[in-house]
Amino acid sequence: MEIKIVDNIAETDIKADVLILPFTEDYKGAVYSKLDEQTGSLIKRVFETKEFTGKHAELTLIHTTTGRVVLVGLGKAADITSEKLRRAGGKVFFSKYLKAANVSSAALSTAVLRELGQLKGAKYAPAFYFVEGVLLSRYEFKRYKKPEKEQRADIKTLTVLGSGAFGNSDGSIKWLDTVVPASSFARDLVNTPSSDMTPAILAETAKSLAGKRVKVKVLDAEAAKKEGMWSYLSVAKGSEEPPKFIVIEYKGGKGAPVAIIGKSITFDSGGISLKPADGMEKMKYDMAGGAAALGIVKAVSALALPINLIAVLPTTENMPGGNATRPGDVVTAITGKTIEILNTDAEGRLVLADAIGYAIKHYKPAVIIDMATLTGACSIALGNEAIAMMGNNEALMDNLKKASAETYERVWQMPLYEEYKDYLKSDIADIKNIGGRTGGLVTAAYFLSEFVDDTPWVHLDIASTANADKDKPYICKGATGIGVRLIMSYLLNYD
Template identity: 50%
Template sequence: MTIPSIASRSLIASKIQTDALLLPMYEDAQVRSHPDCGQDIRKQLKSVLASGDFSGRHGQTFLLPVHASRPDRILLVGLGKKNEVTAERLRQAGAKAMQALAQLKIASLAVAGAVLNELPGSPEETETPTFYLLEGALLRRYRYRKQTTSDPEDSENRCSLKSVVILGERVPTDARLLSVVIEANYLVRDLVLTPANHLSPSDLARAAKNAVGPDIRIRVLNRKAIAREGMGAFLGVAQGSHAEPKLIVMEYRGAGNGAPVAVVGKAITFDSGGISLKPSEGMEKMKYDMAGGAAVIGLMQALSRLKLKCNVVGIVPATENLPGGRALRPGDVVTSLSGKTIEIISTDAEGRLIVADAMTYARRHFSPAAIIDIATLTGACSIALGQEAIAMMGNDSRLMQRLQRAGAATYERVWEMPLYDELREHLKSDVADIKNAGGRKGSLVAAGYFLREFAADTPWVHLDIAGTAWIDREKPYFAKGATGIGVRLLLDFFRQENAGKQDTKTKRT
């Protein structure tokens, strides 16, 4: 889905030619809150406020009939009480505005940003209020329709927005950053929603090559190359499918020769569970089991677009997990790239196998300063945290604190889970160094502990997005389905580093 152009202009609202003007308003605000609107518009605003048809409560919208020649339409959106406005409430208000605009045939939109200059902001809010308002609007705007044979008018979305102009800001919104963030989110959602027969591991590798810029060095390993590396855990998962597995390695060097941060994203392009077959109900959603890998591809695209001064290696192990004559069986033992042997208890605990080998690959080839893995790893994550937060585990407290700050800034929230040493007992095997599953109790944290074994002494954080990458009910700025979660979180994390806001040294736990 294409991103509209975004720009700032110094015109007042009543002077701009646009299909629609978006006017944010505080609850019980006076007309003087919009001194840049011109006399005709202020007169209409006064009439609407006096009638009680619009009060400015949070998320309320009202389409104002326009009698003047420009703009063509005016949409009021309520922000609620001024002292209660936050970045997240601005995103939600923007989403409500986009839902109303979706009913209109418009190609251009102007946003009257002057009223938002009054907001003080908070320490985690590093962008302008208009940025957050438009972020919510544009996240809500996303639609997927790749496999339709025709393009009938969508009754829920008649809006084909081509341009957005921001008016009256004292500090201009970073339009470039906003465009990059939305583009990356749309890319991730496109990939996650693509049916598995249209997105094999080879297709995902091609998508990665098409997405990233020329300053990203990309290498794709095929089955033979993966075997030469000795990635037995990864190949064990892949052996049940005819689809060629791929290890996608993307290297971004924006800060010279320093050690990179490795970001590993699980990409099971379809997960049937293998021989440990999943129930048929809901299995069609298992195309989403590559959401972690998609987030890494989106991140690398964004880093390339923004030219951030950081070094990042994105590694995406991609395969299907299917039953077949050659499929991995419960009771089998595989040898991982690290040399550790792994007893297979459940072939449906496959994500940790491919992520473990990818983490070892990162350590051997790049000696990273830190590793972050992101994966739709456990159903237990959804049970523990619902669809509201990412489960986070790791061996480095400062790294986790930085991710918590990024989560607060983007509202892609993370919640730290413990990695007690006693969890090792869950994973003891009688026939191998470790087993890949230890039963239902504590399965969320046991999966994290399994991965910790492969981080060794490298600072590492695990992000389980199983509950948040796909949602079953609408949220304010996400429709049902893929959310693209992770890419905004990770991009904000690296922007912190780029800005030099955080101490680069890590603290071990």
């Protein structure tokens, strides 16, 4: 959908199939007085009859002689946040009013939004967040569905009234044009069934991102063996699909790169430690970290950010089979550390350990951020509302918290106490890959901390947020693309 920002066109003069009017509960009737005259005071009437009050995400449709007008509530002005604006924007575009067959263009009045001024803690103007919610809500995954007999609306243009509506329009428009599509790109990858998103296919997808500043290389099993990545390879042993260790370099600046490590298990059966059948179909989402990493590379490249970045995707399936790793096996990671594998379903930390070790060995990054659907314990601790964050650098985590507040891809810091090391002591190896039933969320992260040395590092467990089991205000059921907007907000302010 094309976003147009226009000036000197009033709500009474705009030509669009639908005009969207945001309102607060405090609305007094002055802003749209001329438009209301044109509608025969219909706006005034719906307020007087309490059919519309301006409560958050409340919608009302009125028909006028010039077309449809949708009223959307923002809530009380004092309570409005950037996230509430996203949700209001998503709600109106999710609604039946904008999915009618003959709606192909929409216009957004920003008069009330401009009256709000700069919201506390927000980087952009209020209209930006409303439109961001609009764009995020328009995502649909229809690859495997027959075309509908009656095609719903495909809104091609959203005209934003008021040239100053976005504040710093250059930066905000670039974000909307690049980061939201990058999030949708990641969602497509995660939503694709594992039969059509194998390690080889994911590797080809990564190669498609290559360009002037972006180089992609893919290590096969033999190359991984030469690197000594036996921890990663242990996960791949049971599958007929060859593993692909994907490394992407983006060069846009000077100095040591930021390393993004994305868990990329394209299907996770649990291996010999087989998962229950109930819900196993969702294990195509186990490459959500890698998908987010690819979305980040795509957006960073499009914005030509002045940084150096590497993305490492240790890609494989985790399957049972005659060659599969068995519980009790011991493997050696790229760092030389030996790992006793007590549960083959704790495979994510095995592939990440070698990915982290590879990044440090070959690139000596300034910062490492890993994203992984790592533990079911994350959902137990935080439900489906937040990313669990752990790391060894408070400044890095503080910056991610700021990015979290801006994007509402929320993080919640969990502890990494030294005592957790005792949970992972092995009788026969340097470390074991699980620490028992208690503390599963944090012991998984502590396992990874054993491979980062002194490099500033943060682990983001996205297991509870990578997939939505039901529609949310601007995110439909399925893959959420979590991590793309969060990390991009962090990188935009990276110094």
